[in-house]
Amino acid sequence: MEKLEMLYEGKAKKVYQTEDPNLYIVEYKDDATAFNGEKKGSIAGKGVINNKMTNIVFQYLEKNGIQTHFVKELSDRQTLVKKVEIVPLEVIVRNIAAGSFSKKFGVEEGTGLQNPILEFSYKNDSLGDPMINNMQITALGLATEKELDIISQMALKINELLKTFFWERNIILVDFKIEFGRCGAQIILADEISPDTCRLWDKDTKEKLDKDRFRRDLGKVEQAYEEVWNRITK
């Protein structure tokens, strides 16, 4: 399958049309941004790792009953996916306090939570992806109540599956962001699951193995992505 016209260029990926109107090709870049594009940089080799890691994780989720947009890995940076209409929500699940949650509620990073937390942000760069609740989502027509129920159930199930997946690889899944798409009458998992979109800490040392190393200038960014990749493919 060949890529045709580029449809969209995001901060980390490009999306191309193919000769099949139901299939797109996504191409992962090494570009990295943070704080709504304010901080810009590049993480060498990131595109390859994020592409291949997402594909491994999506196939694991598929095996466990989660439908995803994954069709076929085409090359190091390119994957064939089902065409979906993205639901304009960033769906965030948290297991341990960190990042914006720690800041907002004054809880130290690393504090345990009594239950996993599900949060939504409205995917809108010009508004800075504001947090949004269920009634605001349905009132704005971003998703129906039924779609939100499905998305919520899928997100929590994905969390349980991913927690196990990473734990077996000596990694704590602190939190992550996922996106969903409409494909016919179905809601399926789309976008990516990678160190760009998850907080991943070493189980023993609690060392950060994710994009926070870039966001916070902690150094050894490439090494952290490599380390996650090595543990996944061990």
Ligand code: TMP
């Ligand atoms: P937060 O603590 O900054 O709200 O981030 C929660 C999770 O979502 C974390 O795993 C990083 C991920 N994330 C993205 O994937 N994209 C984003 O634009 C942001 C802000 C967070």
Ligand code: ASP
């Ligand atoms: N990639 C996001 C942006 O630049 C932010 C992040 O991942 O922290 O907006």
